[in-house]
Amino acid sequence: MPSSKILRGLLALPVLALLSGCNAVVMSPSGDIAAQQRDLIIWSVILMLIVIIPVIVMTFLFAWKYRASANAKYDPEWHHSTMLELLIWTIPLLIIIALGALTWVSTHQLDPYRPLDRIGAGRDVPAETQPLVVEVVALDWKWLFLYPEQGIASVNEMAAPVDRPIQFKLTASTVMNSFFIPALAGQIYAMPGMETKLHAVINKPGEFEGFSANYSGAGFSWMRFKFHGVTNEGFDDWVKKVKTNGTALNRDAYLKLEKPSEREPVRHYATVANGLYDAILNRCVEANRMCMKDVMAIDAQGGLGIPGAFNVASLDEATRKRLGLQDQPVRTYVGAMCGPSDPAFAAPATLTNQTL
Structure with missing residues (x-):
């Protein structure tokens, strides 16, 4: 009998060892x-x-x-x-x-779209405090963070000052992902062609883990990043380091980064092309694509009909290869819309008289 108790105790040791490494961050957030x-x-x-x-x-x-x-x-x-x-x-x-x-x-x-009115229990947001805006793009299989105020970007790493509200704007390049930093706030989805928002604040300095909580393919398990809660001086130092050691993130660099990859290391970008996040959100990073917001604006006005659909284009070979379409038939699509007042409008007179 005593030997069986000893055996059960020995079997319990590995379980206790595993539990000792658990970090219940959801129940002890920062x-x-x-x-x-x-x-x-x-x-x-x-x-x-x-x-x-x-x-x-x-x-x-x-x-x-x-x-x-x-x-x-x-x-x-x-x-x-x-x-x-x-x-x-x-x-x-x-x-x-x-x-x-x-x-x-x-x-x-706790509505994620609701701006913060406090930074902690009994502590209101200081007057005239502006939130730190971070634009987040979920890629396959890595995270891209753009800081429009600082003009920088990073991959699989972000930082924010302690006790300063953060406004996240989130979208995705291909499939839906879930943005989750357990120590900071609850998860929220990032979807292509859509923008979701999350307001949060970090109250303690430290290094915290963020990841995707929604399965998105082969590299999902390594779609993780580090979130650094730092002082204001520490954040300024981090921004300076990114600007010193980073490269340029233009549209061509983004299209290369957008390609699926696993276990992507941390990257820094000292400059970001103007309007890049807006182009990612509206699915028009490539030069020969019409932005989704422009298409929706035209549709909201009733559309342009047949005379406005003559400006067609097709994907170039590099884009077709990147999207895995090199073996598929070449298809054309509307590259831009033009109306009767545009100089390039050259619809046949018969169509113009019957349609407009």
């Missing part, structure tokens, strides 16, 4: 938004335990009281108890009301 989300989880669990614990206790109590060997009172004619009915219905109803109120308030307070 950002105010994540801390409020942690508190929401705790209060929700407490409210639900008000029902769960009594049910578990009564399960064992009833099993013991009405066991076969017990001399418990049995009343086959019993059918109603007002007090029991009140307990059964009132307590769950109060819990549902409390959970509903908690959910309604937290849904509005």
Whole structure:
């Protein structure tokens, strides 16, 4: 018998060793938004335990009281108890009301699109403080961070000052990903052709892990990055380092970076081409593509019909190869739209008279 206990104890050691390396960052975050989300989880669990614990206790109590060997009172004619009915219905109803109120308030307070009105418990955002804008692009399989205010960019690494609100603008190049820094805030999706937003703040200096929480293909497991919470001086030093050691991120460099790759190292870009993020968002980084926002603007005005669709183009060989279309038939698409007032408009007179 003692030997079996020793054996069980030895078998438990590897499990304890594995658990000792766990870092429950979700329950011990370093950002105010994540801390409020942690508190929401705790209060929700407490409210639900008000029902769960009594049910578990009564399960064992009833099993013991009405066991076969017990001399418990049995009343086959019993059918109603007002007090029991009140307990059964009132307590769950109060819990549902409390959970509903908690959910309604937290849904509005923790809306990722809502600008921050505080940087911590009892600490409002200082007057005239502007958030740090970070434009995030989910690529295959790496993260690109653009800092429009600083004019820099980085791959698989970002930094932000402690206690300064951060405004994330997120999009993706091909498939949907989920942007998640557990120590900072909850996850939010990044999707191609769309922009989502997240407001957050980091309250403690340190190095934190960020990753994609939505499976996106072969390199998903290594789609991770480092988030550095630093002082204002540390952030200025980081920006200076990027500008000193980085290269230029123009449209050609972005198209090369956009190609799928795994285990991508940290890269820095000292300059960023004007309007690059907007072009990524609107799917028109290539010179021969019409921006999605322009197409939507034309559609919103009723479209241009056949006379406006003569300016067609096809993808060049480099783009076709990058997209894996070299073995597919060459297709044409509308490269731009023109109207009757444009000098290049040369629609046949018959079409013009019948259509416009």
